Amino acid sequence: MSSKFLTELSSDYEKLFKTEFGYDVIIHAGEEPNVKEIHAHSNILCIRSQYFCSAFSNEWAEKKDGKFILRKPNISPHLFNIIIRFIYCGNIELKDLQGPEVLKLLNAVDELNIQQLVSHIQEYLIENQTEFLDQNPTGILETVYQHETFTDLWNFCLEKICEEPDILFNSDKFIELKAPLLELLLKREDLNMDEIKIWEGLLKWCFAQQNMTNDPTKWSKEDITKIEMSLHRFIPLIRFYDIRPADFFYKVYCYKEILPQDLIHNLLEFHIVPNKKPNSNVLPSRMPKLDSTLVESSYIPLFASWIDKKDSSYKKNNIPYKFKLLYRSNRDGFNGKAFHKNCDNKGATIWIAKIQGSTQLIGGYNPLDWNGNSIWKKTTDSFIFNIIDGKDIKLGYVNDANHAVFCYNNCGPYTGDLYCRGSNNWSYHTNQNYYPNMNIPENFTIENYEVFQIIKQ
Incomplete structure (x- = not known):
């Protein structure tokens, strides 16, 4: 029968380190004026670290009066003590x-x-x-x-x-x-x-490297050449085709002098010519793209996790759904007829609306469909949400499954307590308790809203 007394052994080695009995190594740790001598034993250091083994065997460590002398100005005395203590007794405490x-x-x-x-x-x-x-x-x-x-x-x-x-x-x-x-x-x-923010970040970085101002009207030919050279390696990595038309015009096209002319031509063609597809050799989108004027693509993992009732958000490269834009009120018409024309028979959808005169976004998820007239649809998977300033997020799953979703020809999205009457005047009633109270105004005006089809990948 073998017995192990590792705790006692560790304690004994720690005592050896503290008492410094028989030491043959002097380590000068830290920089002046905070240099401190640490004493140790070469045989223990060698057996625990190849670095010390090489230092002592190859004699690149100074030796004086039978003692090895090492100088480590790049490691503070406090940190070196922590390391040496670990070498001796196998214990380390990092929490402090x-x-x-x-x-x-x-x-x-x-x-x-x-x-x-x-x-x-x-x-x-x-x-x-x-x-x-x-x-x-x-x-x-x-x-x-x-x-x-x-x-x-x-x-x-x-x-x-x-x-x-x-x-x-x-x-x-x-x-x-x-x-x-x-x-x-x-x-x-x-x-x-968003790709436009990546582009803006790249420009900020580039101008800082060249010590130049972000004003193309003041650039000389020499300035343009410097910026072109600085940007050259990065241009193929920007997904220009994922930048919205308005952002392209105001935030990309104005830099046409420093971008490859064939790229500018292809991007103009893409944005101007109807149904023009990007060139086949462009990089794929960085992440699932949300064709929205209300929220950024970064919300996709969050929405997907809500749909699947996950406690944590999906990773960007592991999202099980595509979000296909079906309807945008300021594009397709702010009425119930236009909503149902675009969204009926499409299966599960999520809608997002912006309250006029604020940054507040509200929305809901219908896992069924919007078909039918004047009927309630039953589900336990629908939810509504409220997002204020992009940070304060409230999510509420349906309380009353029998009154989760209401379909009516003259109305837009009708998710229990929260509904669109067909125009931009919306209502929210908490007294029915179909969903948790989301602190949404009782009557309000919507600036714009969008509906996305949820497609399982």
Whole structure:
């Protein structure tokens, strides 16, 4: 029978480190004036780290009076103590460290080739310190990018930024991002940002590199050449065909002098010629595209998760539905007849409406159809929602399945308590309690609303 006394063994080695008995290594950690001597034992360091083994066996560490001397100005005394303590007793405590300190610790253990900690610290950062990426996304991306062993953290950072690109694109340090990293990001199909914003971000970055103002009327031929060269590698990565016509005209076409002329010609043809398809060699859309004037494509994963009653939002590349625009009130007619002409016999739909004079959006989901006249349809899967300023989101699934959806020829969407009378005058009655109270006005005017067919992929 074998017995294990690992706790006692670990404790004994920690005592050895603290007492420094028989030490033969002196490490000068940190920079002046904060340099601190740390004493250790070469045999223990060698057996736990290939870095120290190489340092002592190849004699590139200085040796004086029988003791090895190492100087590590790039690692603070505090962090080096944490590392040495782990080498001796196998224990490490990270909870008292802030995100930037943990990242510095990760850099240090990678340099010292302590692979157990490289994996452990990455896992800790991902699980417990996700907010650290918000503090300095550019610096963190570049740090992680430079280390091949930080694979898990690299993937996490990329996915996090692709899910919430404002973390990076709205950062003051965005313009300091290195070109290879920006190129890598723009290649991502899951970058969750409208293409026009990506284009504007690229321009901001480019003008900062060239120290130029964003005013084409003031550019010289030399300026234009500089910008063209700076943008050249990125232009093929922008999905110009996914940019709305108005944005193309006001935010892209005005830069025609710095864009390839064949690209400008093809885009003009695409926007002007009816039913003109994009060229076959263009990149696919980054994410499922929502042909909406009311909400951005970033809402698709959220809507899809509501439809499937998921607790968390779908990933961009794993959405099981297509959202096909069926009806837009300011395009097709603000009346019940136009609504039913476009939306009957289409199956499940989701509708979105903007309340006039506000940023408030309301909407609902009908998993059945809009066929029929003056009839209630039964379902337990319908819902309504209320979005204020794009942040305050309320969702309510049907309370009374027998009064989930009402179909009437003269009305638009009629989802229990919330309904369109056929014009832009809408009503919401909470006394019936068909759905939870969503804090929507009782009577209000709609500026525009859209209906999308939900197609299972």
